[in-house]
Amino acid sequence: MIIRTANLNLYYHKFQALKNVNVEIRRNVITGIIGPSGCGKSTLLRIFNRMNDLIEGVRITGSVLIDNEDIYSPMHDLILLRKRVGLVFQRPNAFPLSIFDNITYGPRVWGISDKKTLTEIVERSLTAVDLFDDLKDRLDCPALSLSAEKQQRLCIARLLAVEPEILLMDEPCSALDPIATSKIEELMIELKKKYTIIIVTHNMQQAARIADEVGFMLLGELVEFDTAKTLFTSPNDRRTNDYISGRFG
Ligand SMILES: Nc1ncnc2c1ncn2[C@@H]1O[C@H](COP(=O)(O)OP(=O)(O)OP(=O)(O)O)[C@@H](O)[C@H]1O
Numbered sequence: 001m002i003i004r005t006a007n008l009n010l011y012y013h014k015f016q017a018l019k020n021v022n023v024e025i026r027r028n029v030i031t032g033i034i035g036p037s038g039c040g041k042s043t044l045l046r047i048f049n050r051m052n053d054l055i056e057g058v059r060i061t062g063s064v065l066i067d068n069e070d071i072y073s074p075m076h077d078l079i080l081l082r083k084r085v086g087l088v089f090q091r092p093n094a095f096p097l098s099i100f101d102n103i104t105y106g107p108r109v110w111g112i113s114d115k116k117t118l119t120e121i122v123e124r125s126l127t128a129v130d131l132f133d134d135l136k137d138r139l140d141c142p143a144l145s146l147s148a149e150k151q152q153r154l155c156i157a158r159l160l161a162v163e164p165e166i167l168l169m170d171e172p173c174s175a176l177d178p179i180a181t182s183k184i185e186e187l188m189i190e191l192k193k194k195y196t197i198i199i200v201t202h203n204m205q206q207a208a209r210i211a212d213e214v215g216f217m218l219l220g221e222l223v224e225f226d227t228a229k230t231l232f233t234s235p236n237d238r239r240t241n242d243y244i245s246g247r248f249g
């Protein structure tokens with residue numbers, strides 16, 4: 001188990017967006033979070049690298065342990081947390097910099113300035129997302145000149161450059177066409193050998209294809225959490241069954 005929450009609640013001012021969430025996320029698997037719009041999927045995902053802290057009026061109770069450390073304890077190193085737990089956004093957010101400078105951005109922040117080391121990091125990170133052969137001769141080109149799918153891969157490579165443990169992905173394929181989507185899905189299956197992946201998706205087929213375990217959320221509650229097989233074929237909760245059979249959402 002790499003992540004464990006206990007009695008987790010989150011409020012945006014008076015509105016309660018997460019209700020007593022108890023979840024255990026296993027290491028080196030893909031965990032999918034599904035549920036209708038507004039049920040709290042992104043809010044839950046942002047809990048794991050404390051991105052909700054940036055939103056005014058947020059109050060959190062309960063605990064979130066990563067590797068048995070309470071990441072909400074005042075002692076916890078937030079900068080280190082964001083390095084260990086990287087977030088991939090819905091739309092690729094490549095920086096308006098060269099491909100090389102996108103990948104080396106994080107390592108430079110962490111004090112690496114040696115050109116040879118940075119070059120090795122670029123090669124390793126781009127190789128991990130299967131872009132190195134394609135881009136190795138144009139590392140100086142602007143990242144924003146790449147296709148959306150390649151930009152999304154680049155954003156994943158940028159996270160890998162700082163050697164995270166956990167990758168959070170919030171609907172990472174929603175701006176991509178089906179072919180690009182299937183390429184990113186293949187990449188995720190490859191990456192789970194080394195990383196723990198949590199993906200929020202609206203797309204139940206996608207969750208069924210790639211997730212090992214799936215959580216179904218409704219109105220801030222984690223209604224059901226199980227293996228993808230059980231959740232999609234014989235869920236325990238009627239509300240899960242209604243959702244996966246398309247009765248609402
Ligand atoms: N910054 C905020 N301030 C106030 N309320 C918010 C804020 N962000 C989200 N909410 C509310 O919290 C609830 C959960 O939002 P969240 O974005 O986590 O849902 P979601 O499941 O990711 O939805 P979607 O599928 O549309 O992305 C929603 O009712 C939303 O309106």
Ligand SMILES: [Mg+2]
Pocket residue numbers: 041042043170
């Ligand atoms: Mg969302």
